[in-house]
Amino acid sequence: MKPCFADIARCPSDGGSVVLHVFESRPRVHSPADDALLQRSGLSKAGRDVEVMSGVLVNERLQIAYPILDGVPRLLRFAAGVVRTFGERFGDRLRRELPLVHLPNDEAMPAEEEVLRTFSSEWVGYDWDGASYWNMKADSWFRSMDYVLDIAPDSLRGKRVLEVGIGIGGVANHVATTQAAETVGMDLGHAVDVAFKHFGNSPLLHIVQASAFQLPYAALSFDYVYSFGVLHHTFSTKTAFDAVAKLPKESGKFFLWVYSPVNENRTLLRRTLMKVEKLARPVITRLPEKAQTVALLPTLPVYMAWQVMQTLRGEADVRYGFREALHAARDRLTPRFAHRHTEDEVAGWFSSNGFFVANRGSERTRPEWLPVGFLANTAITGVRATM
Numbered sequence: 001m002k003p004c005f006a007d008i009a010r011c012p013s014d015g016g017s018v019v020l021h022v023f024e025s026r027p028r029v030h031s032p033a034d035d036a037l038l039q040r041s042g043l044s045k046a047g048r049d050v051e052v053m054s055g056v057l058v059n060e061r062l063q064i065a066y067p068i069l070d071g072v073p074r075l076l077r078f079a080a081g082v083v084r085t086f087g088e089r090f091g092d093r094l095r096r097e098l099p100l101v102h103l104p105n106d107e108a109m110p111a112e113e114e115v116l117r118t119f120s121s122e123w124v125g126y127d128w129d130g131a132s133y134w135n136m137k138a139d140s141w142f143r144s145m146d147y148v149l150d151i152a153p154d155s156l157r158g159k160r161v162l163e164v165g166i167g168i169g170g171v172a173n174h175v176a177t178t179q180a181a182e183t184v185g186m187d188l189g190h191a192v193d194v195a196f197k198h199f200g201n202s203p204l205l206h207i208v209q210a211s212a213f214q215l216p217y218a219a220l221s222f223d224y225v226y227s228f229g230v231l232h233h234t235f236s237t238k239t240a241f242d243a244v245a246k247l248p249k250e251s252g253k254f255f256l257w258v259y260s261p262v263n264e265n266r267t268l269l270r271r272t273l274m275k276v277e278k279l280a281r282p283v284i285t286r287l288p289e290k291a292q293t294v295a296l297l298p299t300l301p302v303y304m305a306w307q308v309m310q311t312l313r314g315e316a317d318v319r320y321g322f323r324e325a326l327h328a329a330r331d332r333l334t335p336r337f338a339h340r341h342t343e344d345e346v347a348g349w350f351s352s353n354g355f356f357v358a359n360r361g362s363e364r365t366r367p368e369w370l371p372v373g374f375l376a377n378t379a380i381t382g383v384r385a386t387m
């Protein structure tokens with residue numbers, strides 16, 4: 001964690017400010033490209049010259065100490081496994097140096113620990129190699145994300161951006177680098193550890209473990225907030241939406257992409273696969289990780305064959321090996337929740353949270369290189385009205 005993140009972070013319990021206590025840190029070496037990026041952003045170098053590897057962010061009013069472990073701040077309100085690990089490694093030191101504080105111990109949101117567990121397996125086992133991103137070449141994925149996020153070049157330079165649910169973190173890193181924007185990439189699960197391994201060196205990217213339900217930032221504090229393929233995987237997409245919608249500033253933007261029934265019903269094959277998914281997911285999600293992997297093995301040849309078909313139809317530009325197929329199968333068949341929402345439903349959520357809808361996927365022109373799913377699901381950009 002870069003120390004300057006402490007200025008952005010807030011307590012996820014009461015929204016109060018947090019104070020940084022460093023246990024272990026290491027110097028960060030800025031490459032000439034990092035220096036150039038920082039200069040382009042116009043942001044100060046201060047607070048970016050060390051990496052805090054362990055320590056705590058303390059809410060002094062509530063006396064809660066949120067762990068920083070393996071370079072990542074863990075701003076979760078509940079006693080997740082990572083909080084217990086921190087207690088085992090640094091509990092003595094914490095009691096000695098900050099005797100009045102305690103680690104977070106609230107209740108998790110419904111099934112949140114299960115969501116954390118299944119997505120952690122999905123990403124920690126992915127072993128990303130940078131060549132592909134989901135079912136596309138990494139560059140094609142970033143180009144597609146640029147299109148759906150609809151951010152004009154340089155329009156976020158020096159501004160503050162949040163991605164909710166970063167997965168491996170490549171898109172957040174892409175946005176931070178191409179826009180020269182101060183970017184926070186958060187995720188509920190251990191995807192953050194993989195993201196930190198790949199992108200922790202970026203001077204403008206902050207990688208954070210936190211939940212969309214209890215966001216560790218001040219209201220109205222981001223210029224652009226986006227979330228792609230995430231909130232439908234929570235117990236209540238709408239509750240998560242209402243929490244995230246508090247964060248964009250006046251005139252700030254919020255882009256949301258969630259599964260839509262329209263995309264699922266586009267073809268007979270999709271309708272059939274959806275039926276299979278609906279039957280299999282509730283069973284597979286409850287299995288322990290190893291049993292999940294075994295249960296998914298028979299589906300992998302189907303994923304590989306499907307992907308060959310997609311490449312022939314121009315919907316994808318890479319084929320799946322075992323690793324990619326397992327990742328895709330996990331994403332489809334292990335999440336506890338995968339809700340579908342229509343554009344009209346989500347547009348209503350934007351309106352009731354004080355946003356006007358700037359664009360809807362169904363009304364945008366799809367360039368021929370953009371895979372159908374990017375706009376055939378529910379993809380909406382809202383702009384917060386000025387008060």
Ligand SMILES: C[S@@+](CC[C@H](N)C(=O)[O-])C[C@H]1O[C@@H](n2cnc3c(N)ncnc32)[C@H](O)[C@@H]1O
Nearest residue numbers: 119165166167187188189191211212228229230
């Ligand atoms: C399908 S992945 C998408 C990741 C990334 N947006 C992408 O497109 O590559 C869904 C991600 O949402 C995260 N997630 C689920 N519930 C969350 C929550 N309550 N808060 C934050 N992230 C959450 C999961 O851990 C997982 O990494």
